Amino acid sequence: MPVGDVVNVVGTSTCIIAMAHDTNLIEGVCGVVPGSVDPELVGIEAGLSATGDIFEAIARRANTNVRELSKGLEQYRPGQTGLLRLTWDNGDRTVLVKADLGGVTLGWNLLHTAQDELFAAIEGTAFHTRIILERMAEGGVPVERVINAGGIPQHNAVLNQVYANVLGRPVLVPNGIPTGLGSSIFASLAAGSHPDLDSAQAVICLPFRIFEPDPAAHAVYEQLFQQFKALYFGFGGVSGPVALDHVLRDLKRIAALSSEPAPSDVAERVPI
Numbered sequence: 370m371p372v373g374d375v376v377n378v379v380g381t382s383t384c385i386i387a388m389a390h391d392t393n394l395i396e397g398v399c400g401v402v403p404g405s406v407d408p409e410l411v412g413i414e415a416g417l418s419a420t421g422d423i424f425e426a427i428a429r430r431a432n433t434n435v436r437e438l439s440k441g442l443e444q445y446r447p448g449q450t451g452l453l454r455l456t457w458d459n460g461d462r463t464v465l466v467k468a469d470l471g472g473v474t475l476g477w478n479l480l481h482t483a484q485d486e487l488f489a490a491i492e493g494t495a496f497h498t499r500i501i502l503e504r505m506a507e508g509g510v511p512v513e514r515v516i517n518a519g520g521i522p523q524h525n526a527v528l529n530q531v532y533a534n535v536l537g538r539p540v541l542v543p544n545g546i547p548t549g550l551g552s553s554i555f556a557s558l559a560a561g562s563h564p565d566l567d568s569a570q571a572v573i574c575l576p577f578r579i580f581e582p583d584p585a586a587h588a589v590y591e592q593l594f595q596q597f598k599a600l601y602f603g604f605g606g607v608s609g610p611v612a613l614d615h616v617l618r619d620l621k622r623i624a625a626l627s628s629e630p631a632p633s634d635v636a637e638r639v640p641i
Contacts, residue, residue: 372388372389372390372410372511373511373512373513373514374387374388374513374514374515374516375387375502375505375512375514375515375516376516376518377498377515377516377517377518377519377532378518378519379420379421379494379517379518379519379520379521379522379528380420380421380519380520380521381419381420381421381422381425381520382416382417382418382419382420382421382422382459382462383416383417383420383494383498383519384414384415384416384519385414385415385416385417385463385498385501385502386406386412386413386414387412387413387414387502387505387510387511387512388406388407388410388411388412388413388510389410389411389413389509389510389511390410390411391411391509392411392413392508392509392510393508393509394508395413395504395505395507395508395510396464396504396508397463397464397465397466397504398413398414398415398463398464398501398504398505398508399414399415399462399463399466400412400413400414400415401413401414402414407566408566413505413508413510415462415463415464415501415504415505416462416463416501417456417462417463417494417497417498417501418457418458418459418460418461418462418468419456419458419459420456420494420521421435421520421521422458422459423456423458423459423472423490423494424487424490424491424521426458427483427486427487427490428483428487430483431483433483435487436524438483438484438487439487439525439527441484442484442487442488442491442527443526443527445488445527446586446589446627446628447492447531447534447586447589447590447593447627448492448589448590448592448593448620448623448624448626448627449488449624449627449628450476450481450485450486450488450489450624451476451478451481451620451621451623451624452474452475452476452477452481452485452486452489452620453474453475453476453489453492453493453593453596453597453600453616453620454472454473454474454475454486454489454490454492454493455472455473455474455493455497455597455600455601455604456472456490456493456494456497457470457471457472457473458471458472461605463501463504464500464501464504465601465602465605465606465607467605467606470604470605473600473604474486474489475600475616475617475620476617476620476621476624488527491527491528491531492531492535492590492593493597495528495531495532495534495535495536495590496535496590496593496594496597496598496601497597497601498532498535498536499535499536499594500597500598500601502515502536512538513538514538514539514540514541515532515533515536515538515539515540515541516540516541516542516543516577517529517532517540517541517542518542518543518547520546522542523542523543523545523546526580529542529580530580530583532580533580533581533582533583534582534583534586534587534590535587535590535594536582537582537587537591538582539579539580539581539582540579540580541577541578541579541580542577542578542579542580543574543576543577544576544577544578547574550573550574553573554566554569554570554573554574557569557573589623589626589627592619592623593620593623596616596619596620599611600613600616
């Protein structure tokens, strides 16, 4: 795994692991340890306190499961729900490190469904991940590609595409469960099966699928992320008072624009 690749282990919670040639302590990032990932590099570890657990809770309240509730999510467009969700349902692990925070969802109306909330929660975990990656980048950690591992990404293409669109970076998803591969790689080195780490990775690591960010979707998410970022540090008690009078109107405006058919869709419906 070259410097610039970030592993994003998305499961019940999320563990984010990056590497750098050299970096100092990063505010709000608890794990900065030389040699923890690669003997020659500094490992940087952070994460979300809850991810899949949030999705499960939403489905449970709707008397269904995540698999069923996810059917049709591929039809959703960025910001279409009009909801903005701070995914602090189990507190904030990084970068605020505050366990006493709670989840916040803005923009509710009488027509919203559990599926709308699920999509907004996926967007919210992606926004929170971007908060973390930006903090790492401020500390000198390069972030060029994101490798989505863990139990969820192999079964949820929508989540991977949303993450790519929010982060503005390619998201790589292994074609299979990568659990235990790291141990296998270092065991092969200890046994002398491979001369170095790169050679072992080339042979043992799984092939992957790439989700490229969509520029139009990223532009919408850029607007939503600025709202999320202000609320994240405002409600998180870091930035001081935050003006909220525009947020709900902006969410409605973005939702209305996202719900409009794309020009190609309109062309398909216009009789010739």
